[in-house]
Structures are given as structure tokens and as C-alpha cells.
Amino acid sequence: MNKFSSLLVVSLLSGTITLGAYKLLFDSNNGSGSKLSVASDNYSRNVSLGAENIDFTVAAENAVHYVVHVKNVSVSELPSNPIMEYFYGYRGGQQQTQVGTGSGVIISEDGYIVTNNHVIQNATELEVTLNNNKSYKAKLVGTDSKMDVALLKVDAEEKLPYATFGNSDNMKIGEWVLAVGNPYNLNSTVTAGIVSAKARNLSKDGIQSFIQTDAAVNPGNSGGALVNIRGELVGINTMISSPTGSYAGYSFAVPSNITRKIIEDLMEYGNVQRGVLGVEGSELNSAVSKEFGVKETQGFYVNSVSKNSGAEKAGLKKGDIIIRLDNQTINGYSDLTSYINTKRPNDVVQVGILRDSDKKTIPVKLTKKELVNVDYKGFEFEDLNADDKKRFRLSEGVKIKDVTNEEYLEYAEILKGSIILSIDGNKITSMDQASRILNSKSNNQKFRVVLITQNGKQLEMLL
Numbered sequence: 089m090n091k092f093s094s095l096l097v098v099s100l101l102s103g104t105i106t107l108g109a110y111k112l113l114f115d116s117n118n119g120s121g122s123k124l125s126v127a128s129d130n131y132s133r134n135v136s137l138g139a140e141n142i143d144f145t146v147a148a149e150n151a152v153h154y155v156v157h158v159k160n161v162s163v164s165e166l167p168s169n170p171i172m173e174y175f176y177g178y179r180g181g182q183q184q185t186q187v188g189t190g191s192g193v194i195i196s197e198d199g200y201i202v203t204n205n206h207v208i209q210n211a212t213e214l215e216v217t218l219n220n221n222k223s224y225k226a227k228l229v230g231t232d233s234k235m236d237v238a239l240l241k242v243d244a245e246e247k248l249p250y251a252t253f254g255n256s257d258n259m260k261i262g263e264w265v266l267a268v269g270n271p272y273n274l275n276s277t278v279t280a281g282i283v284s285a286k287a288r289n290l291s292k293d294g295i296q297s298f299i300q301t302d303a304a305v306n307p308g309n310s311g312g313a314l315v316n317i318r319g320e321l322v323g324i325n326t327m328i329s330s331p332t333g334s335y336a337g338y339s340f341a342v343p344s345n346i347t348r349k350i351i352e353d354l355m356e357y358g359n360v361q362r363g364v365l366g367v368e369g370s371e372l373n374s375a376v377s378k379e380f381g382v383k384e385t386q387g388f389y390v391n392s393v394s395k396n397s398g399a400e401k402a403g404l405k406k407g408d409i410i411i412r413l414d415n416q417t418i419n420g421y422s423d424l425t426s427y428i429n430t431k432r433p434n435d436v437v438q439v440g441i442l443r444d445s446d447k448k449t450i451p452v453k454l455t456k457k458e459l460v461n462v463d464y465k466g467f468e469f470e471d472l473n474a475d476d477k478k479r480f481r482l483s484e485g486v487k488i489k490d491v492t493n494e495e496y497l498e499y500a501e502i503l504k505g506s507i508i509l510s511i512d513g514n515k516i517t518s519m520d521q522a523s524r525i526l527n528s529k530s531n532n533q534k535f536r537v538v539l540i541t542q543n544g545k546q547l548e549m550l551l
Contacts, residue, residue: 271308366397466493
């Protein structure tokens, strides 16, 4: 009887644990009604073992079924050319069809697929081919060009195999990973490597944060899966670093935590919801620390706090050194942006700082990006809104919202409302990028800008 009671208790506990785990992994509904599967963090990595001692077959077998081939058909109109028309009968205005290819990852059984934005850019027609050679027309749900992520949807007659999201924040340098792609419709191709680095920023605007690996990735693999040894999705392969355009040692992937957040935003809101902390500054190293007169050589030094931001309201100030966000250690700017990119406006982040050598933790509510302005030496900047882009026929740049710098007050009426196109020869794509460039300068250093005034005139000025 006692043995039967013990067995009954064990059975009940096992059932409870199983149901709890099922709820944790599969009950994360989003606005579209689709479910994204998220894996548990508890597993052994075996990072100290060589490739010959690790079985990659299970991970590969799982991944090849949810990695797909993506075909992008774009149509453009050829320009007129009188000489070509006269000699060769060439007619301007003819349409030219171009075909591009890449890979994608199925992330729900009802046909949502994530790929790179550059794989589907300018597409007039999209087609997805599964590992079983079935092909479907795909529609574009949404994109995030800044992080090079796009979301597609296919309507299949059956439930599709799909990826389980792993936790990219928990990936370790030296951990084994597989890069899985479906290039040139050759069915899935699998290569192995290790995580070489995390939080790699390869863009001038400073918001990107890639996982770097030495797994071989070539152009047709763009949009494919980076998976751990359990076959869980930890990144979307997006680019290679190579002078020839082919693999030459390193490849990069958008971390799965950032990818998942972007996907959920696109599904629920139709666009990406970006929360901002509202601080500007520099990541510390020996030279920067010496310039600012601080001992620490790791962390993010706050040089200014943005107006209307959560950081301003929470009391962060110039001279603070951010060393932690929630449980994530912050060694530099890419660490900071990588973590913030997984959050939304109104999320609260516990910000660990050093202030005059004292450690403090300050809760900060993230602000919607559009509500925050950057102030630099008496110039207040903001991102372009839809009306600005339409009026000036621009897709990027930053607007001068106000001028309080006494040296330029006489030009304030001209400068206010003007759009900055470049700073010191750097084309400006966003306020994030502009603030990074400006905050890298010393206090008395001027900067050369190219701008368009409200009446449409282009000027070059030294500010």
C-alpha cells in the first residue's frame, strides 16, 4: 500500500511538472493567434568537448525541416537610351525581371516565416520552398530594416514543422552552433562552428548587436537558422565578413531574443515597438576613461540624458556609469543596445550604475522612441516623422527641433525645422546614429553638417 501511494504521488508530480512545462513553452499567444515555442534554459552545453565528441545529428535533423528556401522576384523598368534604341532596337520603359534567393525559418505551425529584410527587399513576388520540395506563395507581414529582419506568411494545407526559440542571452563564447540554410534551392545545408563573440555592432547607427560565429555561411544562407546543439533557434544568419563576398572566416546572426521580440511586435502591432533608455555617451576603455577622469575601463559612461526620457525621470545623470541592466552585465554600448532591443516602451528595467564609486540600482521605465529628444550643446534633435519625410521627400535624416546655443541664436529661425543629412561626411540615418557621432567629440570640437532648410535649400555649416 505504501509503495502504491508513493507511486501515485510520483505520478501526480510528474504530470504536474509536464503540464507546467507545456504551459511555459507553448502558451505564449500573441495578437495573431499564432504560438511561438520557447525552450527552457536548463541544459548542459559541453562547450569543452571537441566537435568529434559532440553529436550534431539531432540538432541538424530538427533544423533542416524548419529551414526553407526563399525566392524573391522583383520587376523594374529599364530607362530609355536613344543610342541603344537606334542601333539595337532596344526600347526604354521595358520591364526587367530579377530573381534573388535566400533562406528562411518557419517559426509557427500555421506558416509564419522569419528571414532577412535584404532577402525580400523590393520583392513583387515571394515564393517559399520547404525541405520536402513543396512550394507556396508568401506574403510579407512586416520588416525591420534596421535589424535586417522580415516576417513572411504562407498558407499551407498542413501544419508545418517550426523552430523552438532558444535564449540567445545565455549563449557562451566557445559554445558549439550549427548554421543551417537552404541556398539556391539545394535543400538544407548544415555547417558547424563556435560562437566567436557576442554583441558585435557592425553599423554606424549603433543599434545592431550580432552573434559572431566561425560557422561557414555564404550569401544564399542569409535568413537561415543559427541553432545550438539541441536544435533550438539562437539566431538568424544575416551576413558575412569577407572582401570577396564569399565566406572567409566569420559570419553574423541576429540574436534570437531580438528576433523574437521583433516578430511579436510585427504580429501584434504591425510595426516594431522600440523602447529607449534615454542616455547618450560612450563605452569605456583606457583612453575614454582617462578623458572622463574615471577609473573603470568597462561599462557605458553617461555623457547626457535625453529630454522626456525614462532615464531623466528616474534621475540618471551625466557621469553615471551603467554596468548592469536587470541581470545582464554591460561592458559597452552594444551590450546596452542588445538588451534594450528586446524591450518595449513602458517596460521597467533595473539599471545598475556606478555613481562616484558607489553602486546603485535605479528602476527606469523605457520611453517610446518618438517621444525622446536629444540635446547636444544647445541643439535639440528629433527623428523625422511621416510628414517630414513626405514634405522633404526623404527616408532618413534628423530634424533640428530647437536652438538655444547663444553662438547660433541669430540663425535659429533658419536652423529650426531643418533636416540634417550628414555630419562630418557620415550620412545620417537616425537620431541614434547622430547622437553617437556627436557624443564621440570633445567639448570644444565643432562638426560640419549638410542640411536642408525649411524652404528646401541645401546648406553646409560648421556648428
